[in-house]
Amino acid sequence: MTDIYFDQTLNLDSIRRFLTRRESVFLFLALTLTFTILLVVFGQPTSMTEFTSQQTSLSPLGQVAIGLTSGFATLCFSRILLFLVNRGHELQAAPCGIWLIAEMLVCVSVTSLVIWAVGGGGTVQLSPLVGDIVLGFVSILLIPYVITYLIYRLYESKQEITRLRQTLLSQDLSQQAGGEANINFHDKGKRLAFSTKRANVLYIEAADNYVNIHYLNDGKEDTFILHNSLKEMEKHFSGTSLVRCHRGYIVNADNVKLMRKESTGLMLELNQSVKVIPVSKSYAETVTQYFAYNTAMPLPEK
Numbered sequence: 001m002t003d004i005y006f007d008q009t010l011n012l013d014s015i016r017r018f019l020t021r022r023e024s025v026f027l028f029l030a031l032t033l034t035f036t037i038l039l040v041v042f043g044q045p046t047s048m049t050e051f052t053s054q055q056t057s058l059s060p061l062g063q064v065a066i067g068l069t070s071g072f073a074t075l076c077f078s079r080i081l082l083f084l085v086n087r088g089h090e091l092q093a094a095p096c097g098i099w100l101i102a103e104m105l106v107c108v109s110v111t112s113l114v115i116w117a118v119g120g121g122g123t124v125q126l127s128p129l130v131g132d133i134v135l136g137f138v139s140i141l142l143i144p145y146v147i148t149y150l151i152y153r154l155y156e157s158k159q160e161i162t163r164l165r166q167t168l169l170s171q172d173l174s175q176q177a178g179g180e181a182n183i184n185f186h187d188k189g190k191r192l193a194f195s196t197k198r199a200n201v202l203y204i205e206a207a208d209n210y211v212n213i214h215y216l217n218d219g220k221e222d223t224f225i226l227h228n229s230l231k232e233m234e235k236h237f238s239g240t241s242l243v244r245c246h247r248g249y250i251v252n253a254d255n256v257k258l259m260r261k262e263s264t265g266l267m268l269e270l271n272q273s274v275k276v277i278p279v280s281k282s283y284a285e286t287v288t289q290y291f292a293y294n295t296a297m298p299l300p301e302k
């Protein structure tokens with residue numbers, strides 16, 4: 001257990017997920033905006049304007065505020081663009097690192113140009129100005145980076161603990177039942193409505209106020225209609241091989257023979273069924289991690 005956690009902590013892919021996760025992006029930008037305001041109000045970094053010729057009636061603090069605001073706007077645009085690019089085509093750790101370096105260069109360049117422009121243009125001591133702005137950005141970004149990453153690590157650690165619990169529960173159920181246990185399905189009134197061997201279940205499909213349980217009956221696919229919801233099914237079978245993979249589907253991971261990646265996302269092919277089950281983006285990480293930890297099935301390359 002310790003080895004798995006240690007590997008996750010140092011994994012560059014974990015940092016990539018941190019940079020492109022929607023909640024992390026919004027939290028980071030909110031914290032950065034807060035620290036930008038605090039720096040302007042309490043830090044009074046007016047020394048940045050000393051390196052430009054002053055040909056304006058605008059106060060030095062006003063010039064710096066406008067410059068840092070433009071830098072923050074550039075940062076927002078960069079992070080939103082990074083999120084959208086990653087959603088369409090998942091980036092690896094190295095491109096993310098290059099993106100961050102380019103992002104800092106552009107933010108510093110935009111801020112320097114704006115401070116020079118609002119100061120009236122004219123002569124400028126470029127190196128000292130850029131040095132001051134880089135120092136200002138480091139001061140603003142350091143704490144938001146640390147806080148956001150610590151919160152993300154807490155989230156990822158909770159996910160890891162949940163996966164480990166599910167793995168242990170699944171192993172315990174398999175050991176107790178020898179893989180041949182019956183699995184029971186109850187309706188909304190908590191009444192037992194259907195029972196079959198777990199190995200027979202292929203997938204469960206949402207159908208308005210009902211669910212369709214697709215299972216093997218004498219080697220052929222059959223369907224049982226149950227008055228219940230997929231949400232209740234997901235809660236009831238948490239920790240077993242029945243894994244939620246889509247708003248409309250729960251799949252029995254034990255009967256998945258192939259996972260493939262298409263332009264629309266991940267698809268699951270099943271044993272003894274022509275049905276191909278889609279994996280929605282919101283469940284993709286949970287599904288791939290389940291298969292990575294609980295099966296020997298090769299996963300598609302990212």
